[in-house]
Amino acid sequence: MYFLFNQLSHSTVGCVVDSGSIYIFLEFCTINQLFLKPKCEEFDVDVIDATEGEALRIVPSVLTEFWRNFTVEDFTWYRHGSQDEYFSSDQEERIHHRGAELFLLDLHTSDSGLYVTRHNLSSEETNCYYTEVTVHPARNRKLQFTVRVPDRNPWIPCLQRIESLCMDEGGNLTWYRNFTLLHGKHDKILRLNNVTKADEGMYTCVCTFTYNHRVYNSTASRMFQIEGERAFKALKKKKKKTDCVGLSTSVTLNCTAYCGRNLLYGCSVGWFIDGESARDEVGYTMNVDSAIVQPSQHSSVTAVLTIHRVSARDFQAKFQCRATNSYKSVNQTLTLKPRGEWRGLCVVFLCVLAAVMVKCFAIELALLFRRCFVHSRKEDGKQYDAYVVYQTQSADKATEQTLCNFVTNVLPSVLEKKCNYRLFIHSRDDIPGEDRLELVESRIRLSRRLIVILTPGPDSGSEVLGQKNASSENLGVSGYDWQVGLHEALVQREMSVIMIQLGHMQSYTHLPPGLQHLVRKSAPIRWREGSRGAAKWNSRFWKRVRYMMPAAPAGSPTPSVVV
Template structure:
């Protein structure tokens, strides 16, 4: 199993941090890449990763190819070789190849060594090796030959994380059990487990020791196990979440041209290394800007002043304005205390000492009215453009689609070319749509006929593909979806029919031609169009309506308006950067 033991015994300065970790990201050796013959071509060799995989005889071992993060969207093939250079196959019952992994069902001492992962794309080839170490278990207290170290804090609630969490998505029916010194831990007032974490309430020094998490799962109808040991250290040092004592949303009256100073006071209770940064920022033109640290500037923040208190620490940082000007009024000056425990804030707003209340009220009401009217007009006219701009500029406001269990951004559905029907929907689906959405914007599409495997039943392909897609894009023209044959086609696609009728996923209708007889559309499509409308590619693109289809070059070069593509992107999944975090609440 992949574990490390790291100890830190020397105190370091404020700028140094002491971390004890149990699972490290793969660290590659620093080597000079070389190319040497392997198979039918040459491969760029990245040497051997520094990380090792440790196990004991008889357990399941999973080796993951260390190169795959370099090929997020490129088609590739993965081949594994053992230390002798022989290709690993599934001829032996004790070995299985699963996607990019090699599984050893019951590893032996003879199987330890170096294993090379070779990744081939259309034009390139890369390889890198990883090491497997198999060691007999000789300890009498169930401590494995290698283990990781995790530190928890005394007198508070804390948790341990199972290093096997990285395998949960690779196995079927996973379950984790926790042991301490060979004894199975039962959930009670002291211990509670949740998926891959063990929660320990009111940590005491007696809670230190060796903990083992065992992952039980089903593979090919057989129940198998993997385990790893953690050495738990209990430390007395613990810092609570910072508290901003002042300011607390204050409105301060000041004279124009006068100097102004305001302290931000933060208290941190507990013992340990203080890892809190306090600074001032201001919101200008809807963007937060940090106040300058240069004391020669008119508006600046002074260096932090830290001091110890009976209960912990006290931090003071002063905001200084040498001469208050008109532009300083009505701005939100925010003091932020940043730490791993949280980010509390406090705000102040500067206002003139003797304001004209009537003028102020009139300006306020006028500004609110103007902002309201402007906002309504902007949202009504430029809703799509504004939404796309916000997604681009502030991706961290939206949750990432990674880890949602979906493989594709959209399933592209269109009636296959029927006798006497137009080929426009098929050409648009197979050529124009991938060129724009995949080529220009990086979306991942599933197109029936392009991405399915030959010989598979269409109904099975549709149901399976829809379950792995976040959106359904249905393309149609007047001739492709209004005929009786096309209506039968739509009802035969069981998964597609359920998505349209049962509203099981977000559906976007792409109308490539003006439908002059909407009653001829399938009932489910007609209801969906009445409910949410359709994106009409034919608007402001008259040549689509009169296209005669004589030139293939003309077909691939014709595209709807830029407005149409913006509407399509607006309805596609948002690729944000914010990650979902689940914190255990005691």
């Protein structure tokens, strides 16, 4: 069996039997318009609410300004459905069109539906406009929207399609409040003065016009309410219009609008990124919350924008918080800057500052931490913190007096009395009757440091102490101190040497070779007798000496027998 379709509207149906095959021919007289409709460019849908028994005129919103420039033949109107219902331009019909206008007279609830306007611009170009019409029963009048204003002298506008219909058809515009005529009110905007709660209610603008010798009404109703005080300061101002954030971090931006007292409707807040709503952006989340603070009843709406992962694009974008109500719109723009730049500068600055402080105050810091973190002295069998050795041979009288004052007065008063160190000073701490050489060896081995007091050499250019031309008589016991101490420091490496220089020295050639080696490695600490801090334990000189002394003193010195 074979079916042959001509895609024509309707006519006879015939069949032919040939060799066992049946051919069925379906012939339609009128070409089906559905298959021959050219493709059209579609526009957004207009929505209209109307009331049963009234008249309605539909003009596509995109043609509002220039629909009169076209002819009747340029338009085709129909209601979309399972079978499209086409409307002619015959004005005797209840529903007909006048080009871009479609009139629906004596509306029925069954007239609800989607109305399509095909605008034939040329043989190859067609636009399609859509209007969704809902016809409500007369007893259930649809309110277009509610007018809420804080003003005591409000304006209530008539719906624009009612106003334009009345103007085009030469109709009469009147106003009603709660179905009561307001005498003398015929303007498209109803102006009220000194309103009170009694003025609240439903306001209806009615256009009465004559069409084809019949009178029709077209109405629109709005509810009017007096709202609470509106104090729309839309945005809670930020002190900074730039936020520093880290790359790849999560950031939350808050924006709050103050809407007035006990008032949340008609007030909206939202975030926009480069002019586009943040709701449509991937990687961002926007939440809006509203609240009324008691007991002040101040209303606020807060929009919270979360940037899940800050990217380089965010540093170039403009984040705009936009707050709007029925009367105005205000904006506040925020930009983001990478925190890393400032962080890097801060890190570099802190590092440089720390390096400078360590360089300039290393000794002070070490002494401070010694005091804060006092450790018990590790038992090493040592009885003295330092063994003091000094040179007396070939010194002039002034040098000898300076040396005597430093060794017997200044040095003990600072290190022993104020710092609690225990010193062994030759000639002060000798024990009568004990072998002098054995005493030197034993006391040096019982000491943790070797303090060497350096004095200027003789002016006569005599031989260096301890060298081959120096006689045993010149070296004496003091020379033996040098030898044993330097042996412990240089050979055994069991002692640290603290060199203190008294006065100014042109050179150190008068010192033993081992001591000259130590001087080349580390310059001596110079003590100036007449300086302000010569005998102060917290002066720069004594801080350096204390820094080189053991961290934990051996304890208060025992009484010594001075011979």
